[in-house]
Amino acid sequence: MNDGIINEGAGIEKGENARMASFVGAIAIADLTMSYQESIFRSTLGPKGMDKILQSVSSSDNKIEVTNDGATILRSVHIDNAAAKVLVDIAKTQDEEVGDGTTSVAVLCGELLREAEKLIDARVHPQTIAAGWRLAVRLARSELENAAVSNAEGDPGAFRKDLIEIAQTTLSSKLVVYEKEHFAKLAVDAVLRLRGSENLDYVQLIKKPGGSLRDSYLAEGFVLDKKIGIGQPRRVENAKVMVANTAMDSDKIKIYGARVKVASLAKVAEIEVAEKEKMAAKCIRICDHGINVFINRQLIYNYPEEIFAKHGVMAIEHADFEGVERLAARASVSNGNHPKCILQAVLGAEICSTFDQPELATLGTCDLIDEIMVGEDKLVRFSGCKSGEACTIVLRGASTHVLDEAESIH
Template sequence: MQRGLPMQPTVVLLKEGTDTSQGKAQLLSNISACLAISETVASTLGPRGMDKLIVSERGEAQITNDGATILKLLDIVHPAARTLVDIARAQDAEVGDGTTTVVLLAAQFLKEVRGYIEEGVSPHIIMKGFRQAAQLAIDHIKSVQITVDKSDPVLFRSLLMKCASTSMSSKLIHSEKPFFSNMVVDAVQSLDQDDLNESLIGVKKIPGGGMQDSLLIHGVAFKKTFTYAGAEQQPKSFRDPLIVSLNVELELKAEKDNAEVRVEAVSDYQAIVDAEWEIIYRKLDAIEKTGAKIVLSKLPIGDLATQWFADRDIFCAGRVPADDLQRVVQAVGGSVQSTCSDIRREHLGTCGSYEERQIGGERYNIFTECPKAKTCTLLLRGGAEQFIEEVERSLHDAIMVVKRAVKNGDVVAGGGAIEMDLSSRIRKHALSIPGKLQLVMIAFAKALEIIPRQICDNAGLDSTDILNKLRMKHANGEKWFGVDVDGPEGIRNNLDAFVWEPSLVKLNAISSATEAACLILSVDETVRGPQSEAQNAGPKAPPGTAQRALREEAGECQGGDRGRACNYEV
């Protein structure tokens, strides 16, 4: 240092203990983490996809092959890999199906350009090429999608059945596709066709019986609520009853617990007790005068009220879940009342038939023949509880797919057909572009082939041979040829075979996967703040835990499941 010059002070930007990693190595680490995530869910794709058994810390087991559910159950700690979890959830919320597809596509886009990143190609050029290719793909899907005429109800129902069946082909319930497809289409068509609010389709899980014992109730069904002894004396079925829905507590304790009174004489105390009884009897008389034969309430109905209603041949149910009560009101009409006074006829609902029925080991209150029925209830049966939960997830996917098909009516062929067609088109277009963008768009086109390739691999077919056949068909203009996991050829025209999917599933998957890939490519530095003092003051971790956690989060442990220890010596 030259004599006479003052020393430059050290500038501290980040708090001590902050971990930073940046540059090309960080980008490649993020890509590796995303590939590890995709490998976890890849085997669940297609009609021969395998299921995952995921056990939580509390020992609860879930069996599923839904991509969004798997990623939600896994405790993924790598910050970049969590982007794939987000796009899977977004796909599930927006269209309901294609969650595994969107994760595989995003990871494959990154895998195909990893070599270019290593060679020093700017991520911005890759992102530009991806966005151009994605726009080409979206425009092409919109140009080739088939719009089904909704004016013919028989033809349109046939379309919805095929879309539901295709959605279920990779699920546990694929052996019962015709039965459940019919049930799903009936459920969606029972909703208000303007808003198609799928939350008005109730799902109840009843262990026992077989899948074929599942029922679709055109109306509302809910499990018999907690009742007192007098409930057994109440009638168990009605024809054309009036129904009152309340948000009122019909118990003595409501008045007892909500007041404090000081008295000087026993007679004063007796007057207070009499007043409490008077209040509840006044409520019960007011309800009886409405003419209602069924009384439902969100809040408890006590033993006094239960017996009082039983003596007058009125059925009552307290503590009805809020969503069930909302669906009852939607089906039978009327509105939920928060007081027992001034209840008029327009506040009451009615239904053609009410009965309490034994289903499996449970008793259910069932309202059918409802005049305003814009709701329905699926009663699912099956052996194991985990199996019924997976049936529910599968039906949710199918319901969302049918809902999108009803709203749009545009379909494309599934089974990898549309991906192969897009790959062929983008590859041809790329050859007309000079420079690095050509390489990026060809990489995008090649990445799209991961869908038919993975379907083949999961079915035990020779993916190289089948993809070569498909490339030849698509080069000759046979745009609807895709994978056939059952036939001897391995390929077929999936449009003619009725393997149909709403085009919205594919449009959303390609745009979401492209955006996720571009987002990960745009990150070149990760800054991790130091642990807070509160965390440091906690119980001491076993030796090596901190180093192992850092390696997990840096992408060196790529299993995605923090529950499994990595094979590092620390």
Template sequence: MASMPGTLAFDEYGRPFIIIRDEEKQKRLTGVNALKSHIMAARSIANTLKTSLGPKGLDKMMVSSDGDVTVTNDGATILKQMDVDHEIAKLMVQLSQSQDDEIGDGTTGVVVLAGALLEQAEQLLDKGIHPIRIADGFELAAACAVRHLEKISDSFPVDVNNLEPLIQTAMTTLGSKIVNKCHRQMAEIAVNAVMTVADMEKRDVNFELIKVEGKVGGRLEDTVLVKGVVVDKDFSHPQMPKVLRDVKIAILTCPFEPPKPKTKHKLDVTSVEDYRALREYEQEKFDEMVKQVKDAGATLAICQWGFDDEANHLLLQRQLPAVRWVGGPEIELIAIATGGRIVPRFEELSPDKLGFAGLVRELSFGTTKDHMLVIEECKNSRAVTIFIRGGNKMIIEEAKRSIHDALCVVRNLVVDNRIVYGGAAAEISCAIAISEEADKISSLEQYAFRAFSDALESIPLALAENSGLSPIHTLTEVKARQVKEGNPALGIDCMLKGTCDMKEQHVIETLHSKKQQIVLATQLVKMILKIDDIRSPNDSMGF
């Protein structure tokens, strides 16, 4: 029995239970104490993120275990890279991730709102209100907020011929990012990329057709949108031409090498004659492969695998430019863009399987001698690449995250073209509506409604604080004006432009994003309020 964690005993009904050694020394949180522990963990995560909210929000620097440095104010990225142990804190990380996957924007706001709701829930628990009543009240208040958002939302023109409104929305998303020094340029690139690949009839955007590439060097302003594919490779031989026009492309997933014996037998070369015969056989095979590609009418071979110097030299002699070691995703994108077929064997190559591109050129960068291939004027012009330049890897990675957020926002507008106004105008309007609704409720849920209203106000308070304004004074003033003027577009003037009207400032957010923030934050808070105990798999409680 010495190796067992405890002793087995039986109650009067013959049911077994384990008596644990040192049970009186073991601590376990249950009931309200457990809830308070959960709330504290979630609030600490929300408070960490609160300072990153808004256009004047601060960045966080994360250093990974192997010394990689990331500087960002993207909520999802910060939480993903934080080393979180507490189970409830991990739920907050997942909350931010689900907002990022679904919407792509508002990842910081959703965590700050969830933290504020839990802070309010703690005060209600101290008043003796049962957590289930609080959770139900929050859910009703969230439904009321969503209904109010739909009421104050504006319809938004998504027109291929007038992209200005979309660019303004993308600029709102990029306002808090590191790329805001070339604010408009990045917004235009994101909008043009989405509108190029968007299917306006189905109101759908296929993100698979938008590739984001980055290359260290140059300035952020050198970022361009390429209507085609950019591949981080160069021509296999330095003497091959750097610019090709009206190119017929053979896309191969078979290597330029002689077939190997598929059996376990090995080939012994014992004499010079044998070696010469083998060399001639190899040369003959290479010749045959190159001839098959040329006969199909190809003027460029793109190969997923490598080929040795002999094959490379032969390709140069036969005047067939080639690119080797092109990765799987790039191969697929090239096939989509050029209208070609991916060919797994040389024998299957035929003229109808070739892709077409109007221009293939090799770019070289400054003193680093880096090369990249650009495939443009393709058959399917809907495949695009955003090519980002920047001073170092960290800037490029943050620019990629920022562009992703902007792409997602424009995509959301194509899918659902309703918008609300940013600068926390929507949150303040919802807080007022929920507070008014609370006056009509006679049951206990009215406390949860008022708490929800107060939690919504934490977003404008954080925005004002991060912008260097007096939080309470600014919020009170905007709230009073919203009630007096009945204008739901009044928000926090973060950029100090002299007007609180977000319609004038063109600070726009998608309705879908705002609704999702409120719904996701409420669902998580409801889940946390229903957890009054945590049992881990290695728990020694043997019930």
């Protein structure tokens, strides 16, 4: 073999050895066993599936995770077999595209390979086996389509009932099984709000420790895990919202650690006064847009916060929250294909970075913005948004492990 093709010391497997290695690796993933031959992976399958405790040996804090989710287990397994990695990738794709069935996919693939191994031993050609599988898939899909029943168009009540039953089946193998009816209704109601859209980014999840799983609820509109500034309105009706990405502190000396030599302390005071005047002028230009809510993706320092309070403007800082990146990769502005954050999409606003031309700014609107309490935390709720399908599932639970498992409903 040419040295330029493979690295020195690399091994090569081909023919029967390569085939057997692939069988062994892939089946091992589907049939992970402990010393007493009880299958770890198989025993997570189905409504009677058991939870597993996973302890990380690579992290310094020895993180512990309680789960029976196949995708989570597979992500935690170190694999060096090529065929096994393919099986793990299949399970990951199933998790990303469907959100469920990862264990079923791995176990089914393992059983197919186990039977294929017997056929290979009987001298059946691999292409013949693959052709048989393709034929079986076509027949299975045909039977499923013939047996399918849809109430999507005729009876909305029956359609919702069907969806809840499907969701309960999925949740039967989750940690939330004891509250599966409650969570099934939450999930179905959230999806029905999308009105046929497949963009699940409009359904946001917020995890707040405390209470029980039963305390989880679906909030209409968008809930932002941030706090409103000090001394500012806690409730704004008929909100006109500016979403901005701008620095709200012109004091570059403190920010960047530069040094300035002055002849006297009076000069230092003059610099501070000049900075305040510059920031005050910027805040006034922002308020001149006719807004009553200002949301900035950067920090808002005390002085501009004080100015906004005097003008009756609700200010929310550091709104670069979880979920922005997910939607930024999928949603785009209709006229320019530029990325949007979820808050833009919900409110119908565009991010502003300059404020000299109010007539060019696209502001967001919603019927009500108010502060709510979830447990001991204060959150900001946006109701009556331009994007009517937006909603938030607020998850409650006794521990972070419970919340992490409950999050898998998304």
